[in-house]
Amino acid sequence: MKIIKKVSELQKIALKHLVNKDEIGLVPTMGALHEGHISLISKSVKNDDITIVSIFVNPIQFGQNEDYLKYPRPLEKDLAICKKNHVNYVFVPSAEEMFPRANRTRVEVKGLQDLLCGRFRINHFSGVDTVVAKLFNITFADRAYFGMKDFQQLRIIEKMVKDLNFRTKIVPCEIVREKSGLALSSRNFYLNPEEKESAVLISKTLKLAKEEIKVKSFSAAVKNAVKRISSIKNSRIDYVEAVDFNDLSPVSKNTKKAVLAVAVWIGKTRLIDNIIISKIVRE
Amino acid sequence: MKIIKKVSELQKIALKHLVNKDEIGLVPTMGALHEGHISLISKSVKNDDITIVSIFVNPIQFGQNEDYLKYPRPLEKDLAICKKNHVNYVFVPSAEEMFPRANRTRVEVKGLQDLLCGRFRINHFSGVDTVVAKLFNITFADRAYFGMKDFQQLRIIEKMVKDLNFRTKIVPCEIVREKSGLALSSRNFYLNPEEKESAVLISKTLKLAKEEIKVKSFSAAVKNAVKRISSIKNSRIDYVEAVDFNDLSPVSKNTKKAVLAVAVWIGKTRLIDNIIISKIVRE
Numbered sequence: 001m002k003i004i005k006k007v008s009e010l011q012k013i014a015l016k017h018l019v020n021k022d023e024i025g026l027v028p029t030m031g032a033l034h035e036g037h038i039s040l041i042s043k044s045v046k047n048d049d050i051t052i053v054s055i056f057v058n059p060i061q062f063g064q065n066e067d068y069l070k071y072p073r074p075l076e077k078d079l080a081i082c083k084k085n086h087v088n089y090v091f092v093p094s095a096e097e098m099f100p101r102a103n104r105t106r107v108e109v110k111g112l113q114d115l116l117c118g119r120f121r122i123n124h125f126s127g128v129d130t131v132v133a134k135l136f137n138i139t140f141a142d143r144a145y146f147g148m149k150d151f152q153q154l155r156i157i158e159k160m161v162k163d164l165n166f167r168t169k170i171v172p173c174e175i176v177r178e179k180s181g182l183a184l185s186s187r188n189f190y191l192n193p194e195e196k197e198s199a200v201l202i203s204k205t206l207k208l209a210k211e212e213i214k215v216k217s218f219s220a221a222v223k224n225a226v227k228r229i230s231s232i233k234n235s236r237i238d239y240v241e242a243v244d245f246n247d248l249s250p251v252s253k254n255t256k257k258a259v260l261a262v263a264v265w266i267g268k269t270r271l272i273d274n275i276i277i278s279k280i281v282r283e
Numbered sequence: 284m285k286i287i288k289k290v291s292e293l294q295k296i297a298l299k300h301l302v303n304k305d306e307i308g309l310v311p312t313m314g315a316l317h318e319g320h321i322s323l324i325s326k327s328v329k330n331d332d333i334t335i336v337s338i339f340v341n342p343i344q345f346g347q348n349e350d351y352l353k354y355p356r357p358l359e360k361d362l363a364i365c366k367k368n369h370v371n372y373v374f375v376p377s378a379e380e381m382f383p384r385a386n387r388t389r390v391e392v393k394g395l396q397d398l399l400c401g402r403f404r405i406n407h408f409s410g411v412d413t414v415v416a417k418l419f420n421i422t423f424a425d426r427a428y429f430g431m432k433d434f435q436q437l438r439i440i441e442k443m444v445k446d447l448n449f450r451t452k453i454v455p456c457e458i459v460r461e462k463s464g465l466a467l468s469s470r471n472f473y474l475n476p477e478e479k480e481s482a483v484l485i486s487k488t489l490k491l492a493k494e495e496i497k498v499k500s501f502s503a504a505v506k507n508a509v510k511r512i513s514s515i516k517n518s519r520i521d522y523v524e525a526v527d528f529n530d531l532s533p534v535s536k537n538t539k540k541a542v543l544a545v546a547v548w549i550g551k552t553r554l555i556d557n558i559i560i561s562k563i564v565r566e
Contacts, residue, residue, distance in 0.1 A: 007448055011450065015450070018301070018302070019304060021302060103446045104392050104394050104395060104442060104446060105390065105391065105392050105393070105442060105443050105446035105447055106390075106393060107388065107390050108388065108389050108390075108391060109387050109388050110387045110388070110389060111387050112387060130447070133447055134446075134447055134448045137447055137448040137449050137450065138448050159387060160388050163386045163387060163417075164388055164413070164416055164417055164420055165290055165294065165421050166420050167420065
């Protein structure tokens with residue numbers, strides 16, 4: 001496993017693999033790797049000739065009052081996980097290497113970036129799209145792997161790829177959960193035991209809503225979910241919304257492509273989760 | 284010479300050339316090819332194994348009241364020019380092929396895109412950047428050729444390439460002028476004989492300003508240029524500005540990297556031109 005810090009070095013190596021007709025897999029991460037990330041890595045190792053994992057806490061996707069500085073960075077542990085899981089290259093650029101002071105270019109997916117999390121995290125998705133576009137240009141990836149927990153991120157990146165004609169194919173991957181149902185997230189590290197008990201109720205509520213929709217009215221089930229999540233101890237809701245899988249617009253009926261998406265603060269930690277509440281029909 | 288209309292077809296062909304280690308040159312145009320374009324094509328034919336010319340009147344870089352519909356589209360003549368000049372592939376996608384109705388993604392070079400022409404043509408450069416990013420992703424170009432007449436465009440695209448880590452190298456090309464000094468432009472086709480006489484005075488003024496700067500104060504020379512251009516018959520100035528070559532910021536002294544840039548309406552036709560008024564030091 002090779003550790004690479006420089007853009008130009010990785011780009012040169014990746015181009016060689018491309019010319020050599022190796023299929024290149026990319027798993028973009030912010031590190032603090034957990035079983036969710038490992039499931040993406042495993043999928044790439046299985047599908048691709050070469051697996052590149054990027055570990056980069058991307059400053060431009062954090063807001064001013066967000067957790068950029070305190071975001072966990074257990075680099076040694078992350079590298080060990082990558083090695084154990086047969087990663088070929090780990091890309092660990094500095095913030096300055098990826099975003100030198102004078103950088104000015106941003107990729108924006110208008111509309112989609114302003115909904116759901118975008119209402120609360122201004123410029124977040126533009127920061128994500130920009131770093132992902134850079135990673136695609138640096139790695140020439142045939143495939144890039146994204147988890148479904150960040151459902152809006154996944155949909156926005158799929159849209160960006162289509163709109164800008166990137167050659168990279170996006171591979172969505174199922175949410176990995178603890179036995180309790182809690183969706184794995186690097187931000188779970190922030191939770192104390194009491195908060196963790198609260199956090200578990202998010203996924204429980206989503207699951208319950210999915211069941212209720214089968215027997216109750218759609219809007220009643222969604223309303224119940226909002227009520228349940230707002231009554232969780234230490235919680236503050238950013239949103240609980242049923243939206244269309246394709247364009248993220250609000251839905252009020254059980255269409256064939258609805259997702260119930262949640263962003264909620266447990267104490268000082270912001271968590272997101274979602275569940276597909278109906279059969280998905282891809283655009 | 285092969286004519287290609289579909290994104291997927293060109294992307295497949297270009298990738299084959301890339302894997303084959305052919306060096307790929309791209310000349311992005313809006314058609315209505317003139318000697319300026321031909322100089323770009325010739326440079327690519329000389330430098331690269333494969334030359335791709337795109338001919339695409341890009342709807343998203345035109346404002347609502349601009350000349351998108353009446354922009355000249357002499358396709359047969361353009362194809363003949365390409366063939367005569369040893370182009371390998373001409374890419375002539377439809378507007379729908381490049382920008383399907385639901386497209387939402389835009390590339391923006393913040394700051395630079397709002398100066399000079401950007402003050403008068405809102406969203407213009409975002410439209411340019413987006414289509415150029417797409418063309419880079421479709422062609423995997425090693426080099427892309429841009430004329431210095433569109434000086435701000437050139438600088439913005441160079442910035443985009445650097446910021447987003449595109450592999451493509453930008454090759455700036457000298458302005459090609461008529462004997463009269465008028466910079467070649469597809470929009471010159473709009474000018475009637477009287478307007479053309481007026482238009483010639485733009486480049487004459489720029490040349491004169493460059494001479495005056497050697498003997499007068501910098502600001503006096505620029506002021507004289509403004510005065511001369513505003514007194515041209517049928518003219519209306521958008522801007523006459525001395526700016527820094529690197530960051531396009533206004534300069535009031537003869538730095539080592541100043542450009543005198545002009546956008547002026549002659550009748551109903553908007554023309555741009557510029558001259559380097561001091562030795563350029565690249566960033």
